[in-house]
Amino acid sequence: MVRPEGDSSFTQGLLMAAMYLFSTLVALVVAGVLSRTVIRGPNVPLILEMPPYRLPHVPSVLRMLRLRATMFVRDAGGVILVCSLAMWVLLTFPREPVLERDFDAERIELVATLEGPELEAASSALDEEHQGAVLAASYGGRLGHAIEPVIEPLGFDWRMGVGLVGAFAAREVFVSTMGVVYGLGEEQDEESGMLRDRLRAERRPDGTPAYSPLVCLSLLVFFALACQCMTTLAVVYRESGGWRWPVFLFFYTLALAWGASFTVYQGGQLFGLT
DSSP states (O other), X not given: OOOOTTOOHHHHHHHHHXXXXXXXXXXXXXXXXXXXXXXXXXXXXXXXXXXXXXXXXXXXXXXXXXXXXXXXXXXXXXXXXHHHHHHHHHHHOSSSOOOSSOHHHHHHHHHHHOOTHHHHHHHHHHHHHHHHHHHHHSHHHHHHHHTHHHHXXXXXXXXXXXXXXXXXXXXXXXXXXXXXXXXXXXXXXXXXXXXXXXXXXXXXXTSSBTTOHHHHHHHHHHHHXXXXXXXHHHHHHHHHTSSXXXXXXXXXXXXXXXXXXXXXXXXXXXXXXX
């Protein structure tokens, strides 16, 4: 297959397929290790019995859907609600943190010096920067700063740490959280050119790109292995009937993701990759 000139969809699709293959291989290896350590048991043959094919009975299907939905809401809904509230508190409070910049004074200066469309554009940009500064000063932002020494060997900075905290609600929230962190607004998504340009232009103190291909690969590997989803943990809690397995799942996948990302980033640097 020949890659079309200037078309990034080929690379994106290839990378996505590689991530799925990587996750599958790691899952098989981890399953083999756990079956010989934590989850020991006798080897049993794999027997699959194919059920007879029949036309579905609509009332039975609807009744089963209702029962399954009720079970999920009753057993996992409470856990999801508590986790969602915790994430909201982390990313929202304190409501009026002490900031290094006086945004109110800057707004007054804008009103005094600009007018019309220029004032509207400048005010909008200042509001987005204010939103990013408030997020950085929130409990979630402080947590991002606190975990920076742990994630720095993976190529991540505190901003990515805030994104990882926000992504625990759902992986796709990482993009919008990064948009807020960089003062571009929470409406940013994977198609937003402004966020892409900002990430490409971001530099570390030594002048190197903050989001180099190696850093992005390390981030992809981390997300491929870490259990960054409260809903998954809630379902495991419902199925296992306790917190033992959800806690184990969260920390062992977190350790596995950290180790794999560390290997990718540090190994890439040893080979001169950027």
